Amino acid sequence: MQTHEIVRRFTDHFTAAGHTRVPSASLILDDPNLLFVNAGMVQFKPYFLGEVPAPYPTATSIQKCVRTGDIDEVGRTTRHNTFFQMAGNFSFGDYFKAGAIEHAWTLITDSFGFDPERLWATVYLDDDEAEQLWRRYLPAERIQRRSGKDNYWDMGVPGPGGPCSEIYYDRGPEHGRDGGPEADEDRYLEIWNLVFMQDVRGELSPKLGHPPIGRLPRPNIDTGMGVERVATLLQGVENVYETDLVRPVIARAEEFSGRRYGASTEDDVRFRVIADHARSGVMIIGDGVTPSNEGRGYVLRRLLRRIVRSARLLGVHEPVLGSFAEVVRDAMSPTYPELVTDFERISAVVRAEEEAFLQTLTAGSRIFDTAVAETKSAGATVLPGDRAFQLHDTYGFPIDLTLEMASEAGLDVDRERFTALMQEQRTRAKADAAKHKVGHGGDGSVYRALLDTHGAVDFLGYTELVAEATVIGLLVDGVPAPAAREGDAVEVVLDRTPFYAEAGGQQADTGELRGASFTVRVDDVQAPVAGLRVHRGTVTAGEVSLDAAVVAEVDRSRRLAISRAHTATHLVHAGVRGALGPSAAQAGSLNAPGRMRFDFTSPGGAVAPAALAEIEDEVNTVLQENREVEAYETSMDEARRLGAMMLFGEKYGDRVRVVDMGEYSRELCGGTHVGRTGEIGMVKVLSEASIGSGVRRVDALVGLDAFRFLSREHLLVSNLAEQLKARPEDIPERINSLVERLRTAERDLDKVRADAVLSSAGALAEGAEDVGGVALVAVAAPDGVGGNDLRALAADVRGRLGSRPGVVALFSSDGEKVAFVVATTAAARDAGLAAGKLIPAFAGAVGGRGGGKPDLAQGGGTDPSGVPAAVDALRAHLRAR
Incomplete structure (x- = not known):
C-alpha cells in the first residue's frame, strides 16, 4: 500500500466518523519552546490547555513533523529520522478511551488489513479500564502493562496529561525474540500511541511515578500514528528508507555516485543521510525557513550541508541539492501540493546554499591544509581539537570530513578536546535559550x-x-x-x-x-x-x-507612526514580489515609528539598484493614488480565493483578517494600519543588503522621517557642490576625479617609501656576521618598515649575500607587537637551514610563533622587548647545529 493511500484511508476513516479534517500546520509555529513542530498535537495545544475553546469536538490531521535532537544518529541507524508524518485523531471532551481504541482497531484491521493475530497493546500499569477495553479485541497475553516512563504522557510542564496505550505489530521471529514489546521493540514495532488525557499534572510528572494533582473536567484524546512506520510494514520492507517516498531519493543518489545502496555499510549511512535530510530540507524551506547561522536557519543549513558532504563522500562533486529537491517534490506533492507551486523558491534556496557551501569547502580545505602543515612542522601526529572545532564552528567544515582528511594526511584528531568544545557550545546555547523563555512567568x-x-x-x-x-x-x-x-x-x-x-x-x-x-x-x-x-x-x-x-x-503619535510603517511594509512587499517574482517571500519585518525593515528570500542575490529605485518609485506612486486600506475578517477559503498573501510560519484559523489595498496588495495580517495610503506620506529606501544566505533586507524610512532624511541629504549635496565648485549633478564625476588623483599620489608615495626601504639592504648585507660558517643578518628593521615591506627587504638582503650560506632575520615593532621575517639563501637550505624550521629557535623570546616555506617564513609576537634575546637565541642555534 502506497504512503499516499495510507494517508487517504486514515483521513477518510475519521472524517466518515464525524471528525473535522484539519490541514497540517506549518512546521514553524509561534511556540518559544519549539524550533519545529515535532508532534501531531502541537497545533491543538491551546485547546488541550484550555487557552481557547476548540472550534470542533473532534478532529483528524496528517501533521508534518521535524525532530533534530538525534541528527547525528541519522543514517547510522535505520530508526532515526528528522522528518516524518504523524497521523492523528483528537477528541476535545467528546469520546474517550472506548472510542479511541475502537477507532484505532477498526482502521488498522479493516482498512489497513493488519493481521489481528500479530497485534499487541500496552497500557499504563494501573489503567484497568484500558486493559478491559482491549480485551474486546486482544487476548490477555497480548496486552502488557508498562510504567509511566513508557506509557504516560504529558507536556513536560504542569498541565494536562494522562496514561496512554501503544499499539505494536509483531514483525516475526526473524526480527528478534519472543515476549512482546517489553522484550524486544525491534521485533514488536510501535505504530500508534493513544493518549488518554484525563489528569492534571503538578510540578512532578507521573511519568516518574508521582501522582497527578487532579482530574480534567472533560477528558481529551490525542493520538499519533507514524505514517512512515505503517508504510514500512504495509509495503513489506525492512525500514523507512526503503518505502516509496524515501527510496527514490536514494535511487537518485545511486545515479549520481555509481554506487549501490546495500553494498557498503559506510556508503549506506551516506545514502540514508541524503534521503532523510533532503525530505526535511525541502519541507522546512517550503514553510519559509532559509539557511542562516542561528535557530531554525542553522538547523536547515546543517541538514543541507550534511547532504552535500555525504554526496562528496560518495564521490559526487557536482551540485546535487536541486536534483534531490525535485525528487522530494515529485514524491511528496500528492499530499503537499504547495511543494509544486513554491518549487521555484525552494529550488533557488537549495541551489544558493549548495553553491555557498562548496565555496566553504574550498576555503575550509585551505585552512585545514594550513593546520596540517603546522601540526607536522611541530612534529605532532594529532591535529588539535581546537583547530577541528574552529573548522567546524567558524568555517562550517564538518567534523567527519576533517577526520577523513586528517586520516589521509596521516594524522589523528583530538576528538576529546573537540567534543568538550562542542559541549561547551551546546551548554551556552541552552543557557541562552533558557534566558529567552516566554515572559517573566518562565513556563507561562x-x-x-x-x-x-x-x-x-x-x-x-x-x-x-x-x-x-x-x-x-x-x-x-x-x-x-x-x-x-x-x-x-x-x-x-x-x-x-x-x-x-x-x-x-x-x-x-x-x-x-x-x-x-x-x-x-x-x-x-x-x-x-x-x-x-x-x-x-x-x-x-x-x-x-x-x-x-x-x-x-x-501613545497616539507613536501608534500612528508605527501604523504608517506597517502599511508601507505591505506595499514594499508587493513591490519586491512584483519586481523579483514569487521566490521573493517575506522572511521577517520590523514596523517601528517612522521606519520599516523588510526581509525577503532572494536566492538570486542582490537586488540591482535600478530595480530598487523602481520599487521605491512604484510604492510612492501608490501613496499618491491615496488608495483605501480596508481591513476585514473572512474565511480562510475566501481569503485564498481573493489571492491574499499568507506568510510562512503563521498559524491561521478558519477566520482570518485581510488587509486589502486593492489588486496591488492583499495580505493576511493582524496588525494596525492607516485608512488610506496617502496618510503614509513618503517611503524612502535607505539600503538593501544580505543578512544571510539567500536572504536580503530592505531598510526604509516612512512619513516625516523620510522627508527629514531627504532634507538632510539635500543640504549635504548643496554643501558638497559649494565646496567642489560644481553643479549637484556633476558631483560624482568630480569626486571620482579627486579619488583617482589621491590614489595616484599614494602609489607614488609607496614607491618612494619602497625605494627608501630597499636602499638600506646593501648596508644590512655588508654588516652580516659569520656565525658557524653562516652569514647572519639578524637585526631590527629601520623605523616604519613592516608587512610587505619587511618581506621585500629580507628578500633583497638575502639576494645580496651571494652564493654563501646565509640567514636573514628582520624584526619590526609597533611598540606593542613584533613581526619578524626569516629568509635563507639556497646554500643555507642545502645545508639544512629551512626558514620555517628556524623560527621555533627564537620565537619564544618575543612571545610568538610563526611558520612558512624553507626559503621564506614569517610570524609575530607580543613582546617587542625580547628582540635582542631572540637574536641571541638564533645565533646560539646556528652555532650549535
Missing part, C-alpha cells in the same frame, strides 16, 4: 492561570486608542501580587485594552494606565499566551491594585 503557567480564570482579553485597538478597563491581573517580578507601589516594575493584565501587543513584526504600543490615584507608564505589551495581553511598565504614581478601574491610553 502564571499567564495560563490568568487566562483560565478570566478568559481572553478583548482587544479594542483597531478602532480605539483610549478605553476604560479593569485590572484583572498584576505581577511583580513575575509573581502575582495584590498591589504595586510607585517605582515598582509591574505586569498588568486588563479585561479589555486598546494596546497592541508586539506581533507580526509590529512593535508594541506604549502609553499610560491611569486610575483614580495611580499612574502606570506602559513601556511594552506582550502576548505570552494566546488570548492574553500583558502591559509591562512602571508605577509612576500612587498604588495600583487588582480590580482597579483604569483608563488605558495609547
Whole structure:
C-alpha cells in the first residue's frame, strides 16, 4: 500500500466518523519552546490547555513533523529520522478511551488489513479500564502493562496529561525474540500511541511515578500514528528508507555516485543521510525557513550541508541539492501540493546554499591544509581539537570530513578536546535559550492561570486608542501580587485594552494606565499566551491594585507612526514580489515609528539598484493614488480565493483578517494600519543588503522621517557642490576625479617609501656576521618598515649575500607587537637551514610563533622587548647545529 493511500484511508476513516479534517500546520509555529513542530498535537495545544475553546469536538490531521535532537544518529541507524508524518485523531471532551481504541482497531484491521493475530497493546500499569477495553479485541497475553516512563504522557510542564496505550505489530521471529514489546521493540514495532488525557499534572510528572494533582473536567484524546512506520510494514520492507517516498531519493543518489545502496555499510549511512535530510530540507524551506547561522536557519543549513558532504563522500562533486529537491517534490506533492507551486523558491534556496557551501569547502580545505602543515612542522601526529572545532564552528567544515582528511594526511584528531568544545557550545546555547523563555512567568503557567480564570482579553485597538478597563491581573517580578507601589516594575493584565501587543513584526504600543490615584507608564505589551495581553511598565504614581478601574491610553503619535510603517511594509512587499517574482517571500519585518525593515528570500542575490529605485518609485506612486486600506475578517477559503498573501510560519484559523489595498496588495495580517495610503506620506529606501544566505533586507524610512532624511541629504549635496565648485549633478564625476588623483599620489608615495626601504639592504648585507660558517643578518628593521615591506627587504638582503650560506632575520615593532621575517639563501637550505624550521629557535623570546616555506617564513609576537634575546637565541642555534 502506497504512503499516499495510507494517508487517504486514515483521513477518510475519521472524517466518515464525524471528525473535522484539519490541514497540517506549518512546521514553524509561534511556540518559544519549539524550533519545529515535532508532534501531531502541537497545533491543538491551546485547546488541550484550555487557552481557547476548540472550534470542533473532534478532529483528524496528517501533521508534518521535524525532530533534530538525534541528527547525528541519522543514517547510522535505520530508526532515526528528522522528518516524518504523524497521523492523528483528537477528541476535545467528546469520546474517550472506548472510542479511541475502537477507532484505532477498526482502521488498522479493516482498512489497513493488519493481521489481528500479530497485534499487541500496552497500557499504563494501573489503567484497568484500558486493559478491559482491549480485551474486546486482544487476548490477555497480548496486552502488557508498562510504567509511566513508557506509557504516560504529558507536556513536560504542569498541565494536562494522562496514561496512554501503544499499539505494536509483531514483525516475526526473524526480527528478534519472543515476549512482546517489553522484550524486544525491534521485533514488536510501535505504530500508534493513544493518549488518554484525563489528569492534571503538578510540578512532578507521573511519568516518574508521582501522582497527578487532579482530574480534567472533560477528558481529551490525542493520538499519533507514524505514517512512515505503517508504510514500512504495509509495503513489506525492512525500514523507512526503503518505502516509496524515501527510496527514490536514494535511487537518485545511486545515479549520481555509481554506487549501490546495500553494498557498503559506510556508503549506506551516506545514502540514508541524503534521503532523510533532503525530505526535511525541502519541507522546512517550503514553510519559509532559509539557511542562516542561528535557530531554525542553522538547523536547515546543517541538514543541507550534511547532504552535500555525504554526496562528496560518495564521490559526487557536482551540485546535487536541486536534483534531490525535485525528487522530494515529485514524491511528496500528492499530499503537499504547495511543494509544486513554491518549487521555484525552494529550488533557488537549495541551489544558493549548495553553491555557498562548496565555496566553504574550498576555503575550509585551505585552512585545514594550513593546520596540517603546522601540526607536522611541530612534529605532532594529532591535529588539535581546537583547530577541528574552529573548522567546524567558524568555517562550517564538518567534523567527519576533517577526520577523513586528517586520516589521509596521516594524522589523528583530538576528538576529546573537540567534543568538550562542542559541549561547551551546546551548554551556552541552552543557557541562552533558557534566558529567552516566554515572559517573566518562565513556563507561562502564571499567564495560563490568568487566562483560565478570566478568559481572553478583548482587544479594542483597531478602532480605539483610549478605553476604560479593569485590572484583572498584576505581577511583580513575575509573581502575582495584590498591589504595586510607585517605582515598582509591574505586569498588568486588563479585561479589555486598546494596546497592541508586539506581533507580526509590529512593535508594541506604549502609553499610560491611569486610575483614580495611580499612574502606570506602559513601556511594552506582550502576548505570552494566546488570548492574553500583558502591559509591562512602571508605577509612576500612587498604588495600583487588582480590580482597579483604569483608563488605558495609547501613545497616539507613536501608534500612528508605527501604523504608517506597517502599511508601507505591505506595499514594499508587493513591490519586491512584483519586481523579483514569487521566490521573493517575506522572511521577517520590523514596523517601528517612522521606519520599516523588510526581509525577503532572494536566492538570486542582490537586488540591482535600478530595480530598487523602481520599487521605491512604484510604492510612492501608490501613496499618491491615496488608495483605501480596508481591513476585514473572512474565511480562510475566501481569503485564498481573493489571492491574499499568507506568510510562512503563521498559524491561521478558519477566520482570518485581510488587509486589502486593492489588486496591488492583499495580505493576511493582524496588525494596525492607516485608512488610506496617502496618510503614509513618503517611503524612502535607505539600503538593501544580505543578512544571510539567500536572504536580503530592505531598510526604509516612512512619513516625516523620510522627508527629514531627504532634507538632510539635500543640504549635504548643496554643501558638497559649494565646496567642489560644481553643479549637484556633476558631483560624482568630480569626486571620482579627486579619488583617482589621491590614489595616484599614494602609489607614488609607496614607491618612494619602497625605494627608501630597499636602499638600506646593501648596508644590512655588508654588516652580516659569520656565525658557524653562516652569514647572519639578524637585526631590527629601520623605523616604519613592516608587512610587505619587511618581506621585500629580507628578500633583497638575502639576494645580496651571494652564493654563501646565509640567514636573514628582520624584526619590526609597533611598540606593542613584533613581526619578524626569516629568509635563507639556497646554500643555507642545502645545508639544512629551512626558514620555517628556524623560527621555533627564537620565537619564544618575543612571545610568538610563526611558520612558512624553507626559503621564506614569517610570524609575530607580543613582546617587542625580547628582540635582542631572540637574536641571541638564533645565533646560539646556528652555532650549535
